[in-house]
Amino acid sequence: MKLPTLACFVLAGLQAIAQEIPAVAGWQIGLPTPGTHRAGVDIHAPHSGKGCGKIVGTASEKSARGCFIQEFYKKTAIKPGRAYRYAISYRTAPQMEGKAAFLIDCYTAEGEKSHKSLISERLPAGAEWKTVSGEVSIPEKVVRVRMLLYLHGKGTAWFDDAFFGYTTDGAPNLLKNGGLEPPGSYALDLAPENGTGRVKLSADFENGTLGKVKEIAPNEFYVYASAPDKPRSPFLWFHFRVEGCEGREITFHVNPTPFARDNTGGNGTRSPVMSHDGDQWAGIESKSWNDDGTVLTFKHRFERSPAWVASFYPFTADHISRFIAKHKSNPHFSPRVLGKTKQGRDLRAYTITDAAVPEADKRVIMFTALQHDLETTGAMAQEGICRFLLSNDPRAAKLRRAFVFHVVPQMNPDGIAAGNMYCPVGNLNRQWGLDTTAETTAVEQFARELAARGRKIELFMDFHGWCTPERATILMTYGKEITDEATERDALRLVEKIKPKLNGKVSTTLWRKRIQTVTGITSDVSRLASGWMKFEAGARLACSIEIFGEGTCTQDQYFAWGRAFAEGMAEYFGF
Ligand SMILES: [Zn+2]
Structure with a gap:
């Protein structure tokens, strides 16, 4: 008798899961205690419409919980300093150990430390739909307001017909998909x-x-x-x-x-x-x-x-291993390991130069890429530079005789290995000089060793970028106010040699102050790779580069972009 019973149970389980859709448009699903809760849309018996939100909890230890979150922030921010009306309908498993809750909270521009709870309501268990509603006053200076629908611990809670809007009759619902309707999927x-x-x-x-x-x-x-x-x-x-x-x-x-x-x-x-x-x-x-x-x-x-x-061109450690294997026998190419990442992976680098010319007769050029792991357009452009430098082009031969090129193709191997986690150790490109990440520290150590041997870095470039038609490729460097006249002039002359060789929109940014806001983060530019190289490692010219491909750019076009950089450099150095 055991087998049929089990089969029935499994089938019932599958049907229950089939009614649940683990996504809901407009709402984030928050599962801070992995494996204890699941949340999604349930199309069985909603309060109204085609579906409602459902959270199922199977554990109650260590504040196990799951929630739906919708926030009014940035583009969707609402006017502070006024009252709003809210409503939510809910039901739960008839008896349950866990507790459903409804929250509205807010933040000012000061961020986490300004967090304030405005409404925090326990929702008593009950199998019938109930509606909770009221008014909430959003304080002045608030920039972010969130609505949260919670289940703490074991049980099941359903939520439907969430409303947040002005207090006037017939005011529109400011929530996206307040009905927690199922997505087209x-x-x-x-x-x-x-x-x-x-x-x-x-x-x-x-x-x-x-x-x-x-x-x-x-x-x-x-x-x-x-x-x-x-x-x-x-x-x-x-x-x-x-x-x-x-x-x-x-x-x-x-x-x-x-x-x-x-x-x-x-x-x-x-x-x-x-x-x-x-x-x-x-x-x-x-x-x-x-x-x-x-x-x-x-x-x-x-x-x-x-x-x-x-979902986009990957740039993996295996790819780098194959690139190294392919060029291993090239006399101008030598791979090395600069150190270990936090998780113990090799932080790899290549050196490209003409070994027949004594090191003391050459200057140093250094490149980094993939501090931000999804930004593989920059990594492809950088590989394009390396391909050119390893080629038989006479300009490449001249560059190899005049320079030692040190290339770190992947600054963030741990994030890439885990599926492009965007810096598991925090934004690498804000931690230079702080000794807070193994990756930046290893490259800094390498640059210091170069300096100790009297090998000054003539040019440093850090590559970033992804694919979007809305942004232009940007070459960012440092103005005379924080460098000197000659440095600004040479940096601009280099940029002007590269720019005409690139396709699409290209712009130049000159940072003229040490404290800058770069992609939303304000810090001393020395916390950026290019700023650290410029101001703390004595690189003569230093650039941050964002490569933004058009919507249909091919992998070969990104490599060609790198070639254009290399040709621009050759022209700048008079080759
Ligand atoms: Zn980046």
């Missing part, structure tokens, strides 16, 4: 498994990221970009291997939750790309988003197996 969430199992998707390799996988028809997959209970990149990122795909046209429906078409964090316009070897990547052109931008569908006919699919 829900038909796929409800679709039954119906595959052959011949094609396998996996992400059990460094930089690989993939959430739940469901084969909904032979050669047709519905996948989540990330798993809800695992750390994920703050950008849309997926990267998986496809096996058994030879000769098959496979359709992928990717649910990028918590991201969407209009919110990818970067690189969204190029997505996705595929490769058969992990090095040569090509864009997949047959793609489209569904109506509400919650599912990216694409298909590809694979000539060989295995293949890799990613």
